[in-house]
Amino acid sequence: MPFCHSIINISCVKSSWSNDMRASLYSLMVLIILTTLVGNLIVIISVSHFKQLHTPTNWxxxxxxxxxxxxxxxxMPYSMVRSVEHCWYFGDIFCKIHTSTDIMLSSASIFHLSFISIDRYCAVCDPLRYKIRINVLVIFVMIFISWSVPAIFAFAMIFLELNFKGVEETYYKHVHCIGGCSVFFSKIAGILAFMTSFYIPGSIMLCVYYKIYFIAKGQARSIINSNQDLQIGLEGKNGISRSKERKAAKTLGVVMGVFLMCWCPFFVCTVMDPFLDYTxxxxxxxxxxxxGYLNSTFNPMVYAFFYPWFRTALKMILFGKIGLI
Structure with missing residues (x-):
């Protein structure tokens, strides 16, 4: 049986997969990483470069x-090595940094999704006051919360070792080994992580989208049923505007569906594992x-499918026309 460290009796066990299996896993994970990097980099370049996209929502x-x-x-690159080899070759301090950064960025991505849903709610449900309510300052506060709260939570949890407080004996006896870097949560820490990183922002997304769906549906019905001649031109204008907002609402629904599909299994297992004696x-x-990482991979694909501005920016970037704008 292969081990990660030379001191066999306290070393983690290395994976016993064949070279072909390892090569397949590395190839799949490299593809996921590259797709994530390229897709999100295009979004970053598009919003940064094109002045037409400098809106609060797009920031x-x-x-x-x-x-x-x-x-x-x-x-992801370090997680890839850990997942394939079942060993951590980068030291204990970097293990804590990596774990903290992992929790922080994963949670920050989910927080952003939650705030984007709130932004879409204001756009669909109160379009006349949308620009007043959602301005640059409000977006800045949303972005600040989305970065700072996950950062404080993640680094405090890992570096203060709050994630296994109260179950230290179980952790050092049955889980800890040299050459490993696994995330371990006590019952309380697991519930806290579940609530902070998944349940609260996920519930906000779910409730907001539920309201958006029914309000957008009611708006569409009111436009169809309106037969007053004096309002035809006005309703035509509002109809186009509301059609765009309903499309944005559908986009939010797809984003939320992808989010739940990607992250729900992981967080359910995280919160359940301590109650199942870590089995x-x-x-x-x-x-x-x-x-769960796939959520970050799929987000730019959702934009490419639903948002015309993203498709236009993508074509200009790919054909080297970005310098002309």
Whole structure:
């Protein structure tokens, strides 16, 4: 049986996968990383370069793309080696930095999704006062919260070792080994992480989208049922505007669906594992982490499919016309 460290009796066990299996996993994960980096980099360049895209909403999208890009750049490559080899070769201090950064960026991405849903709610439900309510200052506050709260939570949790406070004996007896870098949560820490990083922002997204769906549906019905001649021109204008906002609402629904599909399995296992006496296999946990990472990979694809401005910017970037604007 291969080990990660020369001191066998306290070393983590290395993966026993064949070279072909390793090559396949590395190829798949490299593809995910590159897709994440390229997709989010295009979003960052598009919003930064084209002045027409310098709107408060797009700066929120720009900030989320930056978070997802950093996740693909700073976190995923090291997670890839750990997931394939089942060993950590980068030292204990960097393990804490990597784990903290992982939790921070993953949570920050989810926070951004939650604030984007609030932004879309204001656009659909109160379009006349939208520009007054959602201005640059409000977006800045949203971005600041989306970065700072996950950062404080993640680094405090890991560097103060609050994640296994109260179950230190269990951790050092049955989980800790030299050459490993696994995330371990006590019952309280697991619930706290679940609530902070997933349940609260996810519930906000779910409730907001639920309201947006029914309000947009009611707006569409009112436009169809309106037969007053004096309002035809006005309704035509409002109809076009509201049609765009309903499309944005559908985009939010897809983003939320992708978010739940990617992150729900991981966070459910995270909160349940301490109550199941840590019987969930580490390999399954690793797989679910990568499933969660896919959320950062899919976000730019959702923009490319739903937002015309993104498709236009993408074509200009790919054909080298970006310097002409």
């Amino acid at each position: 929120l999208i720009h900030s989320m793309a930056t978070v997802d890009f950093l996740l693909g750049c700073l976190v 969930i296999p580490p390999t399954l946990n690793d797989a679910l982490i990568w499933f």
